[in-house]
Amino acid sequence: MGNKLKVSTNLSCDVLVIGAGGAGLRCAAEILEKKPGASVLAVTKVAHPQKSHTAAAQGGVCAVDPSDLHDKPIYHMFDTWKGSDCSADQNVVKKIVETGWDQLMWLENRGMHFTRLQGGALGKRTFGGHTSGFGSVSSFRAVFDADRTGKSMMDTCWQEAVKGGVSFVPQSVVTELLFKEGRCIGAILFKEKDGEFVSVLAKATVLATGGCGQVFRITTNCRDNTGDALAVILRAGFPVMDPEAVQFHPTGIVGPGILASEALRSEGGILRNKDLEPFMEKYAPKMKELAPRDIVSRAMESEIRSGNGVLNPDHNIEHVWIDLRELPDYVHDVKLKEISGFFKTFVNIDPKKELCPVRSSNHYHMGGIPTTEFGEVQKTSDEIIPGLFAVGECASASFHGFNRLGTNSLLELFTMGKFVGERVVDYIKDGSLTELPKEAGEVTFSQFSKYLEASGKGNIGVIREEMRNLMTAKVGIFRKGNEMAEAMESLNELRKRAEVVALASKTTKMNQDLHQRWELDNLLDIAMITTKGAYERKESRGGHYRDDYTERSEEFDYHTLAYMTEYGKVDLGKRPIDMSIFEAGGEHCEHFKMIPRKY
Amino acid sequence: MADNYSITLDIKRYDPDTKKTWFQSYKLDAGRILRFVDLFRRINNEQDPSLAWGSSCEHGQCGSCAVRVNGKPLLACELLVENAVKDFGTTKFRVEPISIAPVVRDLVVDLEKAYEKVHRAKPYLIKRAPLPPQSSYYQLSPKEIERYEDATRCINCFSCADACISSHKNFIGPNAAMASIVRLMDPREEEKEERLKLLYSEEGIYRCHSSKACSFVCPKEIDVAHFIALAKEGAFRGDNGE
Ligand SMILES: Cc1cc2nc3c(=O)[nH]c(=O)nc-3n(C[C@H](O)[C@H](O)[C@H](O)COP(=O)(O)OP(=O)(O)OC[C@H]3O[C@@H](n4cnc5c(N)ncnc54)[C@H](O)[C@@H]3O)c2cc1C
Ligand code: SF4
Ligand code: FES
Numbered sequence: 001m002g003n004k005l006k007v008s009t010n011l012s013c014d015v016l017v018i019g020a021g022g023a024g025l026r027c028a029a030e031i032l033e034k035k036p037g038a039s040v041l042a043v044t045k046v047a048h049p050q051k052s053h054t055a056a057a058q059g060g061v062c063a064v065d066p067s068d069l070h071d072k073p074i075y076h077m078f079d080t081w082k083g084s085d086c087s088a089d090q091n092v093v094k095k096i097v098e099t100g101w102d103q104l105m106w107l108e109n110r111g112m113h114f115t116r117l118q119g120g121a122l123g124k125r126t127f128g129g130h131t132s133g134f135g136s137v138s139s140f141r142a143v144f145d146a147d148r149t150g151k152s153m154m155d156t157c158w159q160e161a162v163k164g165g166v167s168f169v170p171q172s173v174v175t176e177l178l179f180k181e182g183r184c185i186g187a188i189l190f191k192e193k194d195g196e197f198v199s200v201l202a203k204a205t206v207l208a209t210g211g212c213g214q215v216f217r218i219t220t221n222c223r224d225n226t227g228d229a230l231a232v233i234l235r236a237g238f239p240v241m242d243p244e245a246v247q248f249h250p251t252g253i254v255g256p257g258i259l260a261s262e263a264l265r266s267e268g269g270i271l272r273n274k275d276l277e278p279f280m281e282k283y284a285p286k287m288k289e290l291a292p293r294d295i296v297s298r299a300m301e302s303e304i305r306s307g308n309g310v311l312n313p314d315h316n317i318e319h320v321w322i323d324l325r326e327l328p329d330y331v332h333d334v335k336l337k338e339i340s341g342f343f344k345t346f347v348n349i350d351p352k353k354e355l356c357p358v359r360s361s362n363h364y365h366m367g368g369i370p371t372t373e374f375g376e377v378q379k380t381s382d383e384i385i386p387g388l389f390a391v392g393e394c395a396s397a398s399f400h401g402f403n404r405l406g407t408n409s410l411l412e413l414f415t416m417g418k419f420v421g422e423r424v425v426d427y428i429k430d431g432s433l434t435e436l437p438k439e440a441g442e443v444t445f446s447q448f449s450k451y452l453e454a455s456g457k458g459n460i461g462v463i464r465e466e467m468r469n470l471m472t473a474k475v476g477i478f479r480k481g482n483e484m485a486e487a488m489e490s491l492n493e494l495r496k497r498a499e500v501v502a503l504a505s506k507t508t509k510m511n512q513d514l515h516q517r518w519e520l521d522n523l524l525d526i527a528m529i530t531t532k533g534a535y536e537r538k539e540s541r542g543g544h545y546r547d548d549y550t551e552r553s554e555e556f557d558y559h560t561l562a563y564m565t566e567y568g569k570v571d572l573g574k575r576p577i578d579m580s581i582f583e584a585g586g587e588h589c590e591h592f593k594m595i596p597r598k599y
Numbered sequence: 600m601a602d603n604y605s606i607t608l609d610i611k612r613y614d615p616d617t618k619k620t621w622f623q624s625y626k627l628d629a630g631r632i633l634r635f636v637d638l639f640r641r642i643n644n645e646q647d648p649s650l651a652w653g654s655s656c657e658h659g660q661c662g663s664c665a666v667r668v669n670g671k672p673l674l675a676c677e678l679l680v681e682n683a684v685k686d687f688g689t690t691k692f693r694v695e696p697i698s699i700a701p702v703v704r705d706l707v708v709d710l711e712k713a714y715e716k717v718h719r720a721k722p723y724l725i726k727r728a729p730l731p732p733q734s735s736y737y738q739l740s741p742k743e744i745e746r747y748e749d750a751t752r753c754i755n756c757f758s759c760a761d762a763c764i765s766s767h768k769n770f771i772g773p774n775a776a777m778a779s780i781v782r783l784m785d786p787r788e789e790e791k792e793e794r795l796k797l798l799y800s801e802e803g804i805y806r807c808h809s810s811k812a813c814s815f816v817c818p819k820e821i822d823v824a825h826f827i828a829l830a831k832e833g834a835f836r837g838d839n840g841e
Contacts, residue, residue: 047653047710050755051661101735108736111724111787113744113751120738148752151660155751159723170711193703193711222656256634256676258658313602314630315637345659347632348679461644504649507616510704513648 005445007188009198012433013039015424016186016202018174018229020044022054022150022413023392024208025157025166030421032164041200042161043169043189045224049158053210053222054413057150059261060125060142061410063100070132071139073097077581078591080408083129084401085542085552085597087559089578092373092397096415103415104143112156113145128262128293129405134591142407147338153410173228175444175518177205177236177388178437184388185434188444192515195508199440203431204424207369207377207390212526216362216476217468218317220252220259229394231522233369234529235443238379239561239573241396242367243526244533247404247543248477250296251322252361255315256346260339260358264322265289267331271300272321272355273308297360298545301477312357321355360477364404366543368396370561370575375420381561381575387427391420398559402542451517456500460516463498467491467527475531480547484535488528492568495524529562532570536560557594604629604680604690608638610650611695613702631681636664639675651705659818662756666706667695672758674818697761713757716775720797724782725790737787747784750777750826752819759813759823770806773813773823780826783835804830
């Protein structure tokens, strides 16, 4: 059956947007605003763009309000730079921060819902790491819609896309990019409902497939965040930047990994181990529960490693407790109503009376497909691939460096979405469609026929779980050279095991086993480059923490570029960190040199 | 409360290649706080990788995982084993796809088709009201918003449409109708006529028999029927509007 795979339909369009989350659709909307009537196809793996993971973001989105006398763009730039552990690119930071508020207004004017103050203005919150006066006081910079800011933003983005006439291609995945003379000219898609492969020729192609958190066992990311576009890029011979830059959030609810806000700790929640000892005192005697995310995460993991964790038998996950029993009823019933509700809904626990199980969870990928400040995808640190763009969490421009501040991701989606849209419009002005190359689909079909022809034993889901456990244990919050070397060997073995697994059914129509088989290859690719990147980065920086190299080191003041055309053979290159704000020498430039990340 | 339950899931299956439909029974020993999506995953990993089911966020926030359990539409990512046993008074569950669109395979339905109705209701601002002079955005008081805020929480899981006794005929459906009603209540929308035309059309809200099944099943606890009732009365803008 496998050798019969073929492209069943040929489509063409002006712009192919692969991934219809907040970033992809903001970009699509911009293209249609600037060039009404352009044909834009937006592909999504989920059943409808509204189901994209942007809808799960809770807390808020930040932007400097020009009418706020206490806040200034330069403060936000500083916070982002410092938060990134001095590895964000300053040209990108400046560009995004300066346009933040205008772009937020774009959303509001198109009907995005926000929580408001009595007078009708947008309500604001503080968020960790966001300050005024270069760290002197917390700033109120994040606007929000209750605990569903991402959903409100996602709704506005897909609604504008519908209004603008974007054609959606739901429940479909990109499996291969098409090139001609070094230019990207479209892609091959697998439409899962029909079980068909289609080719799409496009004047420009935008990748916006979101995160890859499923590489880890414990994650706040959705089931679909398997880093597909990163794997597709690797297979085409191009690099992924900073794969080792992964962020963990201290309080994921066991076992679904649902994010429970930091507010739990700021309101007085206490972390306890299996003996109910309040362990944060040992790790951060002054700040205790209020220490920064990474310190709290490491403390929790240390407890679990030294045998002080508790095993949840249902999900088979070890965890610690957060004790919310002492919080006043007002906090439970009003201030933290939603989060209290999560414990009730997902683990059936009443936080007023019972201890709640939490574990640090993988949360965000700062790394991704390297791009310029216009979202043009790079093949080396100074060469772009014409016709190919990337935006959102799958891309790395890099706004977040090695650690993302809360609320900065949603900001990046709609600002970069706009910039990329503008650049695409410019690019397709005198672009034309080429013919479908003869070899179109070869990569896909050789992959998929192998999946369909395999006849050995094993189960894809089980291998996926083993890989995720491995990554959480050895390439998670604590990383050590020898353990990562072991992890790379294990990944090679898992990949070999995956290769022989016979699928439960050989159909291509909505065959979940086939879908997961392909995803597993993507996950294994991302896992390998993440591990190799982390292994070679012999320092600690932002979310990347090495037990054996606990300090940041000048020697590694660069972005990693990871290439992998043969499994396990990872070639590493470098991209310099842009320090243009510092180099411009303007007012306050001294805050933009390599500074320590101390809070 | 038990720590473990012996659960039987009778899952309705459909194979698009052979067009066959059947029920298949799976038995699992499951911990109390596993969710139905976790059970489906375990079936894939331990018994039958061919079973297809839908989910994405698994946080109750995307509406991809609605199924019927013993006749009731709900989110599989929010249904804990121990609650299911308690609420339905049994350890045997019949699991079926929701009935709002053709089944693609097993529990996966063609939500693209279902969403056509939501798109038809034009959930965006059709025509933006002009901005007040010198402002970059609309000032809306929490009181104004409160009237329709609940409806903005809809995740289009289509549970209400599944439960609705009218939506299988020509009714546009509770969630799609509500998508338009929200914008009629949103002071930022200027286009009313077009919206009213849809709401009072052949497929509009007069198809609704006020059974309130929608409000009863909504996992987001939105009182959908209340919004439809407001629309029947034409009470979109409260005391300060028309
Ligand atoms: C629980 C949680 C809470 C968060 N809270 C906040 C917050 O408060 N503030 C903040 O700033 N950030 C927050 N974040 C981070 C932020 O939500 C994400 O980084 C952001 O939404 C990613 O948007 P995106 O458009 O890049 O990707 P997504 O919204 O994930 O969209 C990706 C799109 O690509 C599609 N896709 C995936 N693979 C393929 C493929 N192979 N082929 C075709 N299409 C594909 C998907 O179906 C989807 O349509 C949070 C994240 C999580 C997980
Ligand atoms: S109103 Fe409720 S039940 Fe209906 S689609 Fe929306 S969230 Fe689902
Ligand atoms: S999977 Fe998103 S609501 Fe259940």
